[in-house]
Amino acid sequence: xxxxxxxxxxxxxxxxxxxxxxxxxxxxxxxxxxxxxxxxxxxxxxxxxxxxxxxxxxxxxxxxxxxxxxxxxxxxxxxxxxxxxxxxxxxxxxxxxxxxxxxxxxxxxxxxxxxxxxxxxxxxxxxxxxxxxxxxxxxxxxxxxxxxxxxxxxxxxxxxxxxxxxxxxxxxxxxxxxxxxxxxxxxxxxxxxxxxxxxxxxxxxxxxxxxxxxxxxxxxxxxxxxxxxxxxxxxxxxxxxxxxxxxxxxxxxxxxxxxxxxxxxxxxxxxxxxxxxxxxxxxxxxxxxxxxxxxxxxxxxxxxxxxxxxxxxxxxxxxxxxxxxxxxxx
Amino acid sequence: xxxxxxxxxxxxxxxxxxxxxxxxxxxxxxxxxxxxxxxxxxxxxxxxxxxxxxxxxxxxxxxxxxxxxxxxxxxxxxxxxxxxxxxxxxxxxxxxxxxxxxxxxxxxxxxxxxxxxxxxxxxxxxxxxxxxxxxxxxxxxxxxxxxxxxxxxxxxxxxxxxxxxxxxxxxxxxxxxxxxxxxxxxxxxxxxxxxxxxxxxxxxxxxxxxxxxxxxxxxxxxxxxxxxxxxxxxxxxxxxxxxxxxxxxxxxxxxxxxxxxxxxxxxxxxxxxxxxxxxxxxxxxxxxxxxxxxxxxxxxxxxxxxxxxxxxxxxxxxxxxxxxxxxxxxxxxxxxxxxxxxxxxxxxxxxxxxxxxxxxxxxxxxxxxxxxxxxxxxxxxxxxxxxxxxx
Ligand SMILES: Nc1ncnc2c1ncn2[C@@H]1O[C@H](COP(=O)(O)OP(=O)(O)OP(=O)(O)O)[C@@H](O)[C@H]1O
Ligand SMILES: Nc1ncnc2c1ncn2[C@@H]1O[C@H](COP(=O)(O)OP(=O)(O)O)[C@@H](O)[C@H]1O
Ligand code: SF4
Ligand code: SF4
Ligand SMILES: [Mg+2]
Ligand SMILES: [Mg+2]
Numbered sequence: 001x002x003x004x005x006x007x008x009x010x011x012x013x014x015x016x017x018x019x020x021x022x023x024x025x026x027x028x029x030x031x032x033x034x035x036x037x038x039x040x041x042x043x044x045x046x047x048x049x050x051x052x053x054x055x056x057x058x059x060x061x062x063x064x065x066x067x068x069x070x071x072x073x074x075x076x077x078x079x080x081x082x083x084x085x086x087x088x089x090x091x092x093x094x095x096x097x098x099x100x101x102x103x104x105x106x107x108x109x110x111x112x113x114x115x116x117x118x119x120x121x122x123x124x125x126x127x128x129x130x131x132x133x134x135x136x137x138x139x140x141x142x143x144x145x146x147x148x149x150x151x152x153x154x155x156x157x158x159x160x161x162x163x164x165x166x167x168x169x170x171x172x173x174x175x176x177x178x179x180x181x182x183x184x185x186x187x188x189x190x191x192x193x194x195x196x197x198x199x200x201x202x203x204x205x206x207x208x209x210x211x212x213x214x215x216x217x218x219x220x221x222x223x224x225x226x227x228x229x230x231x232x233x234x235x236x237x238x239x240x241x242x243x244x245x246x247x248x249x250x251x252x253x254x255x256x257x258x259x260x261x262x263x264x265x266x267x268x269x270x271x272x273x274x275x276x277x278x279x280x281x282x283x284x285x286x287x288x289x290x291x292x293x294x295x296x297x298x299x300x301x302x303x304x305x306x307x308x309x310x311x312x313x314x315x316x317x318x319x320x321x322x323x324x325x326x327x328x329x330x
Numbered sequence: 331x332x333x334x335x336x337x338x339x340x341x342x343x344x345x346x347x348x349x350x351x352x353x354x355x356x357x358x359x360x361x362x363x364x365x366x367x368x369x370x371x372x373x374x375x376x377x378x379x380x381x382x383x384x385x386x387x388x389x390x391x392x393x394x395x396x397x398x399x400x401x402x403x404x405x406x407x408x409x410x411x412x413x414x415x416x417x418x419x420x421x422x423x424x425x426x427x428x429x430x431x432x433x434x435x436x437x438x439x440x441x442x443x444x445x446x447x448x449x450x451x452x453x454x455x456x457x458x459x460x461x462x463x464x465x466x467x468x469x470x471x472x473x474x475x476x477x478x479x480x481x482x483x484x485x486x487x488x489x490x491x492x493x494x495x496x497x498x499x500x501x502x503x504x505x506x507x508x509x510x511x512x513x514x515x516x517x518x519x520x521x522x523x524x525x526x527x528x529x530x531x532x533x534x535x536x537x538x539x540x541x542x543x544x545x546x547x548x549x550x551x552x553x554x555x556x557x558x559x560x561x562x563x564x565x566x567x568x569x570x571x572x573x574x575x576x577x578x579x580x581x582x583x584x585x586x587x588x589x590x591x592x593x594x595x596x597x598x599x600x601x602x603x604x605x606x607x608x609x610x611x612x613x614x615x616x617x618x619x620x621x622x623x624x625x626x627x628x629x630x631x632x633x634x635x636x637x638x639x640x641x642x643x644x645x646x647x648x649x650x651x652x653x654x655x656x657x658x659x660x661x662x663x664x665x666x667x668x669x670x671x672x673x674x675x676x677x678x679x680x681x682x683x684x685x686x687x688x689x690x691x692x693x694x695x696x697x698x699x700x701x702x703x704x705x706x707x708x709x710x711x712x713x714x715x716x717x718x719x720x721x
Contacts, residue, residue, distance in 0.1 A: 042517040042518065042519060043517055142607075156608040156609075158608055159608065186379040186380050186544065186609070187379070187544070187546070187585065187588040187589055187590075188379065188584055188585060188588045188604075188605045189608070190588065190590075191587075191588035191602060191604055191605075192604060192605075195602075195604060213517070213518065214590060215518075215592040216589070216590025216591055216592045216597075217590050218592070219590065219591065219592045219593055219594045219596075219597045220590055220591075220594070220597035220598075239594050240594050240595075243592065243593055243594050243595075253519060254518055254519060255592060256522075257518050257519045257521065257522035258518055258521075258522070258547070258592055259521075259522075259525065259547045259548050259550070259551035259552075260547060260591055260592065260593070261546060261547040261550060261574065261586065261589045261591055262574075262591055262593075262596060263551075265550065265551070265570050265571050265574075268526070269522040269525055269526055269551070270522070271519055271520070271521075271522035271523040271526060272519035272522075273523075275487040275488070275489055275490075275517075275519075275520055276487075276517065277487050
């Protein structure tokens with residue numbers, strides 16, 4: 001059985017006279033122990049809201065959750081707040097895009113790490129300090145004893161992200177959720193952080209849910225990939241299969257849009273037309289239809305189902321999927 | 331003669347302290363001696379990591395910051411020495427497209443007003459009717475509907491706002507357009523639209539671009555010539571293809587090996603040159619070669635002598651004391667494994683060296699039933715640690 005199972009998750013923001021916004025519209029995926037699963041899509045497709053829902057970090061007011069999400073059999077969506085707080089940090093932890101805003105600016109790094117050790121592992125005093133130094137060392141922060149005394153602003157962006165990872169893994173959680181953990185970093189620093197995450201998964205058997213907009217990051221890191229569009233998974237496959245045979249027109253279009261470092265110069269890009277604003281409600285058909293080259297009348301007869309049009313285990317939500325390999329962008 | 335020639339450009343910002351900030355205690359060496367040439371009708375791409383001085387250099391060309399030393403010559407005129415009054419009219423010839431399209435557009439002005447403002451200031455078009463005609467023409471060129479004229483910036487998507495920013499530059503008929511991170515705030519599908527637009531406009535209007543970006547893949551795609559910056563100076567400059575085919579500077583090689591490619595086959599086989607540590611502060615740059623604190627090939631000499639940017643052949647310029655040795659493989663980098671039985675490629679910095687054997691082709695079925703796993707990464711994961719990803 002999977003460690004994390006998400007089934008038809010919906011998140012709706014609304015209330016107080018505002019029009020309801022369904023940010024997550026029936027998302028299903030699973031993450032196994034020791035597996036890296038990618039959730040990829042452009043801004044606004046529901047990646048962050050999905051992760052916040054799983055972590056119980058959405059406000060209770062004005063937010064309606066639907067579907068199921070279970071961590072090793074524990075229902076995450078109906079868990080009491082106190083139970084959730086207990087689970088968070090110990091069983092599952094999260095790393096955010098902007099490490100500065102997820103660290104307390106007026107408290108030294110060391111205190112922030114030892115607080116976690118105290119709360120979840122009951123460690124105190126010298127033992128907690130030693131373990132904190134060990135954790136910083138573990139995530140590749142040089143001179144950990146000195147760094148423990150420093151404040152977040154005294155660390156570089158890459159260091160801060162390492163410190164945040166140290167805090168996230170302090171209690172050896174079984175699930176790590178990383179929401180765009182390298183988006184704010186330079187590529188050489190990104191490479192270091194991705195290396196570190198890979199190593200943690202390899203050595204500790206942690207499950208990692210990797211949320212990113214960068215298909216390049218996914219290609220090098222994730223075992224299983226889920227592509228999101230307008231709050232729904234539109235394609236899901238093993239990483240090699242997905243990149244070799246993008247089957248949903250949106251995935252196909254994304255891959256055609258990215259300038260590749262290794263592509264011969266002068267090779268044209270094939271953008272997707274329009275923007276994310278040009279979408280219709282899933283209830284009326286395929287939300288991607290207004291931007292899709294493969295649109296047919298059939299696409300507007302209700303929400304397309306996730307099927308396996310190409311291969312077992314490779315799912316796509318499309319009435320007219322890309323099946324011929326010749327259509328794969330070079 | 332090149333359209334734009336920079337010679338030894340330096341921009342040093344004083345670091346002030348004291349009650350009235352009247353004591354200069356040091357300098358930020360944001361741009362520290364850059365020489366380059368941009369040819370008319372071409373694209374020069376400037377790439378480098380955050381804080382290396384790209385934006386400052388762009389601002390120096392526009393003289394939005396004062397140049398501490400060196401010259402910025404556009405079409406025979408030294409912008410750095412132009413008197414304030416002449417500078418104002420000269421500025422039309424140099425336009426900038428910014429990273430954040432919304433932040434650079436006044437929310438209270440409609441598009442017509444935004445675009446005609448500069449035109450009126452520079453005396454382009456006899457009257458507003460004539461200007462409106464010209465704006466309509468440019469809007470069509472950048473792919474915006476003509477009813478955009480009466481609308482406001484917030485009514486447009488990010489990609490459309492960037493088109494407005496490009497239109498604002500184009501209506502002034504500049505000689506050179508400086509694009510500072512023109513696509514980095516945009517979603518990938520929109521990035522491609524804007525990149526294609528910049529290319530089409532260059533083709534049809536003969537534009538010259540100086541493109542500043544941190545994304546090497548984007549820069550390689552649109553540039554004829556690429557300059558790689560590190561801590562305020564150029565470490566390498568070459569035609570786009572030559573730079574990709576044979577990056578010579580250790581920093582360029584590390585940068586190139588760190589750029590993710592959306593292709594698992596490439597990702598699994600590429601050689602990574604991981605850099606240790608962070609970028610040093612430009613207020614306190616390392617001695618000698620500025621890269622020596624992070625360079626895997628660094629030698630004692632590197633901390634003492636600053637290497638000059640010199641031609642390594644065919645217009646491929648590098649600032650490194652050991653270009654020849656690194657290229658020949660006679661100088662090994664720290665932590666690099668001994669050469670194996672397989673012959674070392676003469677250009678070891680290829681992004682995809684034939685190092686690891688290509689993993690066996692997998693059928694989609696096998697892939698699906700395995701769910702995934704550490705393919706291509708021999709011994710990466712304990713097989714037992716992973717269960718099937720499929721229900
Ligand atoms: N007005 C200023 N006063 C003092 N220091 C400055 C000023 N403007 C820039 N700097 C410093 O100069 C260096 C170069 O900055 P610059 O903005 O040119 O970098 P960049 O390469 O454009 O980075 P990014 O990729 O983050 O945009 C940085 O260390 C920056 O903090
Ligand atoms: N607190 C909120 N109230 C209303 N709408 C929200 C809220 N947070 C997010 N949304 C909307 O939900 C959608 C998904 O957002 P998000 O998950 O943050 O996207 P991303 O995939 O970029 O992480 C967006 O349309 C966003 O505007
Ligand atoms: S269902 Fe139709 S509109 Fe939607 S992605 Fe498939 S082909 Fe395109
Ligand atoms: S001069 Fe020395 S430190 Fe600088 S890049 Fe070359 S080998 Fe590295
Ligand atoms: Mg997000
Ligand atoms: Mg900048």
